[in-house]
Amino acid sequence: MTARTRPRLEIPGAAALLGELVPLAGNGGSAQLAATGERLATLAPQLDITEALRTARREGRGVAVAGAGEGPLLAVAVFPAQAPTPIHGHGGWGVAVLLTGRCDLTAFRIGPDGVASSLGVRRLHPGEATWWTRVYDVHRQSAVADEAVELVLLERNPDGAPRYEPPAVPASGGLLERFSAAYGAGDLDALAAVYAPDVLLDANVPVWRYQAAGRDAVLATLREELAEVTDRRATWWHITPSNAGGVVELETRNTYHGKPVLVRDAHLLAVGGEAVEQIVAHTMWCTGIWDADTVRQQARAAPMVLP
Numbered sequence: 001m002t003a004r005t006r007p008r009l010e011i012p013g014a015a016a017l018l019g020e021l022v023p024l025a026g027n028g029g030s031a032q033l034a035a036t037g038e039r040l041a042t043l044a045p046q047l048d049i050t051e052a053l054r055t056a057r058r059e060g061r062g063v064a065v066a067g068a069g070e071g072p073l074l075a076v077a078v079f080p081a082q083a084p085t086p087i088h089g090h091g092g093w094g095v096a097v098l099l100t101g102r103c104d105l106t107a108f109r110i111g112p113d114g115v116a117s118s119l120g121v122r123r124l125h126p127g128e129a130t131w132w133t134r135v136y137d138v139h140r141q142s143a144v145a146d147e148a149v150e151l152v153l154l155e156r157n158p159d160g161a162p163r164y165e166p167p168a169v170p171a172s173g174g175l176l177e178r179f180s181a182a183y184g185a186g187d188l189d190a191l192a193a194v195y196a197p198d199v200l201l202d203a204n205v206p207v208w209r210y211q212a213a214g215r216d217a218v219l220a221t222l223r224e225e226l227a228e229v230t231d232r233r234a235t236w237w238h239i240t241p242s243n244a245g246g247v248v249e250l251e252t253r254n255t256y257h258g259k260p261v262l263v264r265d266a267h268l269l270a271v272g273g274e275a276v277e278q279i280v281a282h283t284m285w286c287t288g289i290w291d292a293d294t295v296r297q298q299a300r301a302a303p304m305v306l307p
């Protein structure tokens with residue numbers, strides 16, 4: 001076995017699971033992969049991955065638990081804390097469910113110069129699944145805070161997956177990332193630290209628009225909005241810096257009057273300030289609040305190309 005060959009350790013039930021999932025994934029269309037992800041999330045807890053996990057930790061890489069040759073295969077993958085993977089591809093589609101921890105999966109497109117551009121970050125919590133088509137195969141995974149463990153179904157098993165150059169770090173990226181984390185978590189203290197004292201909020205929401213001028217007024221408005229939700233967390237974001245600031249797109253999941261909801265919004269941020277860079281103008285566009293029925297209906301009627 002070379003250092004780049006994926007270890008194999010068959011575990012009871014894994015071959016049957018693989019046999020059920022591969023026909024569901026079909027030719028790797030996005031709707032098929034989304035359905036496969038739901039099934040994988042339902043069935044994954046039935047597997048006893050104890051031995052595979054031990055092997056994966058020891059070897060420092062994913063362990064195939066079912067599948068032969070070039071694939072498809074089912075694997076247990078471990079992402080240690082503070083150790084993002086390289087930006088890589090597997091040469092085919094994939095479906096993953098997170099078993100423990102939290103994990104960020106960043107999708108990339110590769111430019112002609114070989115440099116990767118982020119298409120967005122999806123944050124997985126235990127029991128949540130995601131997937132990628134052959135077109136959007138290039139990604140990076142990164143555990144959040146503690147080790148993350150995942151069960152992944154791969155169309156192919158390219159030992160020695162190709163790696164790509166990371167994107168150039170933008171000048172204002174730090175401020176945009178702080179805004180993204182603060183807004184995604186609904187953390188008003190952290191938002192106060194990134195807003196300029198004279199920040200202008202221009203909020204465009206479904207069939208309505210309002211503004212607030214000055215940091216205190218903006219925070220008071222947001223406090224009122226956030227008072228209606230609990231359990232807020234960001235599940236996807238995409239940050240696009242520009243010379244003047246940038247755009248932060250966000251998807252959050254919240255509990256709204258006791259029911260789970262999803263919200264997607266875009267934030268156009270103008271950055272200024274002399275000694276310290278701060279946000280001087282914040283224009284927001286929001287999809288409104290999607291209840292669980294709307295989320296299901298959207299997934300059925302308009303399956304995504306990139307989740």
Ligand SMILES: [Fe+2]
Pocket residue numbers: 088089090139
């Ligand atoms: Fe991967």
